[in-house]
Amino acid sequence: MTVLLIPKASKVSRRSWLKQGAALSLTAAGALRAWAQPQTTLVLGDQAGGLRALFEASKALEGVPFAYRWANFQGAAPLFEAQRSAAVDTAVAGDLPVLAAAVGRTPLKIVATRVGKADALGLVVQPDSPLQKVADLRGKTVIVSSARGSISQYQLYGALEEAGVRRDEVTVKFVLPTDAAAAFASKQIDAWAVFDPYYTIALQQGGRILRDGRGINTALGFITASEPSLADPARRAAIVQFLDRLARAGEWALANPEAYAQAYSQLTRLPIESARIITARASVTGRPVSEADIVALQVVADRSARDGILPVRVDVRAITDAQVWKRPA
Incomplete structure (x- = not known):
């Protein structure tokens, strides 16, 4: 609340004081509105x-x-x-x-x-997998996380091209990483194209790198x-x-x-x-x-x-x- 003190001996007109008071009230109201506005x-x-x-x-x-x-x-x-x-x-x-x-x-x-x-993603296989190189993926199924259009799909296709493997020689399935991680841990997946943190977790659990993203991914x-x-x-x-x-x-x-x-x-x-x-x-x-x-x-x-x-x-x-x-x- 704003209180205006008007000296008795002042020669300033009452109308002038009221104008000043109105201006102060508007200023205070504006400040309150700004304060009350929700934060972005x-x-x-x-x-x-x-x-x-x-x-x-x-x-x-x-x-x-x-x-x-x-x-x-x-x-x-x-x-x-x-x-x-x-x-x-x-x-x-x-x-x-x-x-x-x-x-x-x-x-x-x-x-x-x-x-x-670029080594934060790659193709990982089971520790005892017979798959030793990307060319060995011919006729196999590769799980890609997380969906079509992922960095892991790009890495897989780049690795296949590098190894001279046609894409139609490999079956690709898309699985979200948490579901794929559980399947890989229980050895239901032979080859998995995935990114960190799931990639590192798979390697820490004994997975083996078939090809990482270096030279393929940006x-x-x-x-x-x-x-x-x-x-x-x-x-x-x-x-x-x-x-x-x-x-x-x-x-x-x-x-x-x-x-x-x-x-x-x-x-x-x-x-x-x-x-x-x-x-x-x-x-x-x-x-x-x-x-x-x-x-x-x-x-x-x-x-x-x-x-x-x-x-x-x-x-x-x-x-x-x-x-x-x-x-x-």
Whole structure:
């Protein structure tokens, strides 16, 4: 409540004081309306708790001027289903899943790039499997996680081409990673194309690498934002702030690898030995999308259309907005 004290000896007219009082009342009311306005909230889509672990370990989201909550998914396919239905504002995924989501008419834009290591995924077989090389997959069934258009499918097809094996000589089935992990552990699966953290877990349980992603996969990951979120000025501003904090979190993780691994282990409940391996090759740093990133992703898009992984060719530049986030130098 604002109280106006009017001196008796004042020569200022009553009308003047009332005008000033009205102005002060309007100012106070405006401040109250601003205070009462709900805070912008972002729903941050994640896969297997990886991004959340990074932020919780680094504390990079502390003090952000927006509210947020995490939405965790076991793979890119269900994550992009959520983005398609406007259940999440941002998503994190590898190169091919982003392209597959675009083909599926998910209203998204690529707004940031993350760089990991290509040995964070691969083809894994049972420890006593007679399969010794990729060429031995002829006539066999390979389980791919998590769905058509995954980075593991791209890695499998690249490995088959490298080994001179036609794709029609191998039976490919798509299974979500948690279901496939249980089947692999019980030896119901002979060959499994999968990514971290499930890849490392399979190897820790005795699985053997037939071929990893080095020389096939780009190791690029991306942050996408939904177009409706970007069209809203408040949420767009919050997304930019989130990306700024992502870069800060990545720098922290590179400087504090053990602390990051410990936090990842606690959040995911994975053994610390597995967590150290996973976090050491994870894509943690974030940076604005570069021209080189667009070109590299276009190569993946073209090859995926050629190989029938994607039904149509995706124009990467059309699904990228490099203007959203330009990190200060």
